[in-house]
Amino acid sequence: MTQFTRPIHLQVVLPNYKYLFVMKEKNQMLELIYDEELVHQAELLLESNSIFNLSNIGSNLYVGNVKDGKIYEVEIQSPFAKKQKASCDCVFFTQHKICKHIIGLLFAIRNEIKTKQETKEVIGEKSKQKLTSLNINQMLDEINPCWI
Numbered sequence: 001m002t003q004f005t006r007p008i009h010l011q012v013v014l015p016n017y018k019y020l021f022v023m024k025e026k027n028q029m030l031e032l033i034y035d036e037e038l039v040h041q042a043e044l045l046l047e048s049n050s051i052f053n054l055s056n057i058g059s060n061l062y063v064g065n066v067k068d069g070k071i072y073e074v075e076i077q078s079p080f081a082k083k084q085k086a087s088c089d090c091v092f093f094t095q096h097k098i099c100k101h102i103i104g105l106l107f108a109i110r111n112e113i114k115t116k117q118e119t120k121e122v123i124g125e126k127s128k129q130k131l132t133s134l135n136i137n138q139m140l141d142e143i144n145p146c147w148i
């Protein structure tokens, strides 16, 4: 997390960029860089369970609500891709085209995707173990004599 580079796909007019997300798209490593203070505030929102109603409403389109004084509606299309489009109805977003609510929702989406992938990996690992632990005798044992 110490690598600092210029933002590639977000026009964030703020100093102190922070390396946050790295993703692979068409064999290219892409980075999303956000202001450190915004990232910190987004983490606080996530920790205080202020991000809710996250749902995937279309192909790679996510919406969610963020409670931060009032409730904001955040929408993110293609969250971890070059063509990412995000919107929020707060004042900061209209000025900077990014805000802590969007980053907070990105965190929430990332967590959800991560949970799904981990579940898949666990299931994959189990079925693999089953395959290797069955030798030919065990397989023969499992064949009911009535079938032959």
Ligand SMILES: [Zn+2]
Pocket (backbone or CB within 6 Å): 072, 088, 089, 090, 091, 092, 093, 099, 100, 101, 102
């Ligand atoms: Zn916002």
